[in-house]
Amino acid sequence: MLQIFSSVMDGLLIGLVYGLAAIGLTLIFGVMDVVNLAHGSIIALGMFFLYLFFGAGLHPYLSLVPVAILGFFFGVIVYLIAVKRIISGPPLMSLLSTFSVSMIIIGIGTALWSTSPYNINFKVETYNILGYTVTSARLIAAVAAVLVTFGLYFFLYRTVLGKAVRAVANNREAAELMGIPSQQILAISFGIGTMLAMLSGALIATLFPFTILSGGVYELKSFVASVLGGLGNPTGALLGGIILGLIEGSVAPFIQISWTNVIEFVIFVLILLFFPTGLFGGRK
């Protein structure tokens, strides 16, 4: 019983971090109909940015701030170079252009850091709550993911800029007619999506060892989570991430861990087929 409880709790905590990564992906899709295939490599970049700031002596959690800022500007630059020109083209174009960005990031990353594993070594407390053992890193990662999500919602619903983002997501042409500079909003949205992906990567780096290729796994998990929640729906993506975490946690005691991926992808394809707008309704 306790073991199941522990697994479910572990799943919930990591699920929140998956959710944060998925929000980054789903936000970009929601605003501009672009499935960002550079998502995984950006997550990996978040891990290594954290590693760099940590190496420079900054505490891992303090490093999240510069990682976020870097992430935002990195996203804006990627948008301006690789996405802006083909934003109105067929979906193949944006899939491939973001994939080429991914190749470039992974290529440079491999040259700089090879593909061997790195980790962030810092002091981690271990708590025991009614027999459930949890590390401070896991708790903080989950809490940070929740806080960032709240921040995003505050931005989207309580600020003028955030409302403009939602207007552009809803109907780009109408928003332009109302005088909203849609290109700037798209760039900012891509920046925010990228920032969220990097933050999730940085949080994951405080939990597990990582390589420049680690992003791929989380990219696929982000797809699954955002499709579960309905592509384009940030709340859905967070819930999708939690569901994903819970599935991983709750099946872990019963079957070999390697089967969880099969289950996840089968669910993924089935959801796409039978609930293409996700379990909680997608955009529009």
Next chain:
Amino acid sequence: MSTPILEVRNVTMTFGGLTAVDDVSFNMAEGEILGLIGPNGAGKTTLFNVINGVYKPTRGNVVFRGRDITGLPPYDVVRLGLARTHQIVKPLNEMTVLENVVVGACFGAENLGLEPAQYVAEEVLEFTGLLQMKDELAGKLNIALKKRLEVARALAANPRLLLLDEVLAGLNPSEVAKMLDVIRSIRDRGISILMIEHIMQAIMSLSDRIVVLNFGQKLAEGTPDEVANDPQVIEAYLGDPEMAKRILEEEEA
């Protein structure tokens, strides 16, 4: 009396809570030009979509040449000889004008092979006056030519009944005149035509009979004269002052 070419029987189409077409019935005789008019949002295009199978009606039936085609997908409907054009033109942009029409001929009522379809397409292009630009990419045409391409593609399917959805909208007067000629010659080929149109003068002069839709319901049906003098129709259009003015002007003229 022979079988009507088209029978629309108590067709209702709802989307969620919204009723776009509400219990509409009418018949069309072979060789007839039937006009379908009504204010914006009256459900005309939705009715077209039900007739050619894009939507399956919530209730009611569509019978084409004595055969119930309700819920048949569009690609089967066109095989039976019922073709249509779109209000918002849908050219196959990266294909040439000729290729667009060959698609219509290949997959239409005759189910032609590529080579015979080529001949049919050239003939239809000649007929619709598009032959000179057969090698242009369809996406490069102007709106008037795109509308004509819509008609040509539908015609290449060799239909018995043609649904024309606002083929005159957005055309200048000389283009309208050309299109009217095309429509008349289509009718002279023995093809029945059901057409949605906003340009009152045109539809009044072309149609044998007219069906008026308002808020999804059939408001009136009859010859152009009968419809134009129907107090209910006038009242419905008075809700749309622009349209009322047009009708009145045309009455005077």
Next chain:
Amino acid sequence: MKFLKSPFFWIVIAVSLLYAVYPKLGNNITLRETLVLSAIYVILATNLNLMIGYTGYVNFGSIVFFGLGGYLTLWLIGGYGWNLYAAVLFAGVVTSLLTLALGFGILRLRGAYFALATIGVNEAVKDFVSNFDKWGGSEGIFLPFSTYKSMGGAVHALWTVYFLIIGVMALSLLLSWFIKRSKFGLGLFAIREDEDAAIVLGVKAPVYKAIAYSVSAFLPAVAGGLYFFKNGSIVPEEAFNLHLSIESIVMVMLGGQGTVTGPWVGAFLYERLRGLLLTTPSLSNFHLVIAGVLLLLIILFAPGGLMGWLYKRWARVRGVLE
């Protein structure tokens, strides 16, 4: 036999013969291995183009056909002693039929949703096979060396397989060419341009798409069978390598999607480029970066690819090469 008059037909035959004969004459094994890779790339890209270029559906997980074909072949040969020809044909047919069934489901999805689903299918199959004990799980399947005895020894068997792969390459190109000039192909292009309009014009889109998807699976599955038979082993990571799937898209884009010659040229150039980048020490660290920048430049500035660019300038070339 009208196709006998077409220059394209003879170009395909001539190039394939050249591929087959040239390494054999000099008994050049290294060259043969390079050309195997090149031919496999051509097969993958050309068949993928049936979906991406002809039908307008972006299949990101096309490598699943190749991997499944490989697994089925090695399983039948290793486990049941089938001969190679029967095994690869069976693998091709089974993969095609599975793809047909899958197609009726996932081809209802459009745009990015379809692309994501194809990634999901490939990953699901890879993870399933990694756990599937009958197929050796993550260890995969190994063919014992004695398997090659029935084909006149390993040396002889490898040459035979090489010729077969070249044959499949030629078939892929001819298939692509036939489809492009057929009524079926016209229907696919109509779907690519505007699926709703195509349906209203009479194209049975659900059936056409599923058939195209299924056809695009057949020869890659056969090629997968031959390739992994040649290697003598197969593991999930290599068989269902999503990266190769995406590289195939790069080849299609590089050469020109929707053209017959484009994926061929794109695959050939990509293999050369990749080889050059990997063998030049100063560049090998950056081969991914260079390939990525190249892809980005194509997409941003020449989305029609090489052949698209060429056909725009010299329309007459199009009549010969398609």
